[in-house]
Amino acid sequence: MGQIVPHATLPAQAPAGALAAAGDAHQVLTFTLGGELFAIGILNVKEIIEYGQVTEIPMMPGFIRGVINLRGAVVPVIDLSARFGGAQSTVGKRTCIVIVEAPTGEDGLRHDIGVVVDAVSEVLDIPAGDVEPPPAFGARLRTDFIAGMGRVAGRFVIILDVAKVLSVDELALLSSLDGAPAQASHATHDA
Numbered sequence: 001m002g003q004i005v006p007h008a009t010l011p012a013q014a015p016a017g018a019l020a021a022a023g024d025a026h027q028v029l030t031f032t033l034g035g036e037l038f039a040i041g042i043l044n045v046k047e048i049i050e051y052g053q054v055t056e057i058p059m060m061p062g063f064i065r066g067v068i069n070l071r072g073a074v075v076p077v078i079d080l081s082a083r084f085g086g087a088q089s090t091v092g093k094r095t096c097i098v099i100v101e102a103p104t105g106e107d108g109l110r111h112d113i114g115v116v117v118d119a120v121s122e123v124l125d126i127p128a129g130d131v132e133p134p135p136a137f138g139a140r141l142r143t144d145f146i147a148g149m150g151r152v153a154g155r156f157v158i159i160l161d162v163a164k165v166l167s168v169d170e171l172a173l174l175s176s177l178d179g180a181p182a183q184a185s186h187a188t189h190d191a
Contacts, residue, residue: 026131028150030121030157031098033089034081037121037157039150044162046099046112048120051091062088068097068114075099077114078166084145094119102166113166124157126150131159 028039029048049070054077056066063082067074077097081089089095098117101110134146147161 025125025127026148026150026159027123027125028157028159029098029123030152031117032119032121033084033117034086037152037155038080038117039124039126039157039159040098040100040162041147041159042123044100044102046101049097049099049114051095051097051116065116070099070112070114073112075112075114077116079116080165081116081118083165084142089116089118091116092118096120100162100166103163115166124150124152126152126157126159132156 027042029042029045030037030039032038052068054066054068057064060066063079065077065079065088067076069075079088081087095116095118097114098120100113100115102113103109104111130151131148132151134143134148136143142164145161145165146158148159150157150159
């Protein structure tokens with residue numbers, strides 16, 4: 001069977017197409033979001049925690065729920081549904097936060113980011129032969145967010161490219177753009 005590669009030896013940011021050529025099988029964590037089944041590589045997952053106290057931060061984009069205290073560390077929490085252009089997720093009994101290690105850029109460092117999902121399903125091994133490249137069009141989310149489409153039990157699982165979906169640089173840029181109009185409108189009201 002496939003060999004487990006220690007996390008430290010993985011490249012900081014593998015190209016999106018690398019998923020399909022990586023080896024025998026892809027071990028992924030599957031979860032639901034808005035009725036769709038998604039997956040992320042299990043090596044990116046640090047832990048899964050119950051949805052709890054999230055501290056909101058003013059003037060952040062709608063897809064940033066806030067931050068949590070994870071054993072003394074401040075961890076930002078992203079609402080994937082809102083990140084993909086939909087409405088914010090409704091918190092239910094099975095809602096949880098998946099703590100993911102996301103690459104921060106060319107320096108190879110990784111940053112913990114919490115991701116709100118409707119429910120975690122299971123860990124699956126998807127054979128490389130059952131992973132198709134992302135569609136060129138027609139997906140409800142940006143195609144560069146998709147690392148591949150895994151066939152599981154007669155349906156497709158959208159395998160996300162964590163480096164693109166949780167790009168720290170892009171999230172920071174979006175935060176600054178979203179905050180700029182709010183700051184400008186406050187300045188107008190103060191005058």
